Amino acid sequence: xxxxxxxxxxxxxxxxxxxxxxxxxxxxxxxxxxxxxxxxxxxxxxxxxxxxxxxxxxxxxxxxxxxxxxxxxxxxxxxxxxxxxxxxxxxxxxxxxxxxxxxxxxxxxxxxxxxxxxxxxxxxxxxxxxxxxxxxxxxxxxxxxxxxxxxxxxxxxxx
Amino acid sequence: xxxxxxxxxxxxxxxxxxxxxxxxxxxxxxxxxxxxxxxxxxxxxxxxxxxxxxxxxxxxxxxxxxxxxxxxxxxxxxxxxxxxxxxxxxxxxxxxxxxxxx
Numbered sequence: 001x002x003x004x005x006x007x008x009x010x011x012x013x014x015x016x017x018x019x020x021x022x023x024x025x026x027x028x029x030x031x032x033x034x035x036x037x038x039x040x041x042x043x044x045x046x047x048x049x050x051x052x053x054x055x056x057x058x059x060x061x062x063x064x065x066x067x068x069x070x071x072x073x074x075x076x077x078x079x080x081x082x083x084x085x086x087x088x089x090x091x092x093x094x095x096x097x098x099x100x101x102x103x104x105x106x107x108x109x110x111x112x113x114x115x116x117x118x119x120x121x122x123x124x125x126x127x128x129x130x131x132x133x134x135x136x137x138x139x140x141x142x143x144x145x146x147x148x149x150x151x152x153x154x155x156x157x158x159x
Numbered sequence: 160x161x162x163x164x165x166x167x168x169x170x171x172x173x174x175x176x177x178x179x180x181x182x183x184x185x186x187x188x189x190x191x192x193x194x195x196x197x198x199x200x201x202x203x204x205x206x207x208x209x210x211x212x213x214x215x216x217x218x219x220x221x222x223x224x225x226x227x228x229x230x231x232x233x234x235x236x237x238x239x240x241x242x243x244x245x246x247x248x249x250x251x252x253x254x255x256x257x258x259x260x261x
Contacts, residue, residue: 007168011205014172018198021179033188033239037195040226041179044202047218051211061210079211086217090226097233104237 011052018045032103032110036096043089047082054078164208171208175201188239189231196227 022042054075062076107118178197199222206215234240
């Protein structure tokens, strides 16, 4: 059963597709700048979804004219929300880009694993401790802490 | 919603989705920023079709203009502003290997 192509189907597919592509880019990309761009795409999909939630298919734009009896209008509340979300999104982009500039200045790389590796090394060097935790290799065996003497006695004596 | 609006919506949807895929796959960073602004431009046109003219104006001004400006200036600052036309032919695997090298 193939559903008929309606505007709702197209728009919801676009919104969900944009969110999915953006999230996949955030998770999968190894370059940090590409991650910011994927965040922008996911935000666009979320904005489209919000506007779509308040849309009526037989209504006019929510602008009051001088007529006494207004026609059926699109819900203006999600539109106001999206208006705020667009501006906040640009602020988030500016913040992310400034963090990227700091990472580039400090660690001289924008690769995700490389930057994490260098940050880990710098933390270890600052603490003066050896790095025993690796991101790739498993942790391996650790010696168990020894039990206190009274607990060992209780365990042996109990029937 | 009339027939012509349906076709415009379909065209915009295909354009936006392919531009969003291109953002993740294309190798040049300037092209990726341009594709992201194409997504924002299509979103502004869809807002205008959805009877939200104020949101469409804001998206066109802020999302397309200011956001692309911020990202392009960040590219210059990050040292990624490279116009190399020689390596336009690339595929997904090669791109990932290249990215892993940093």
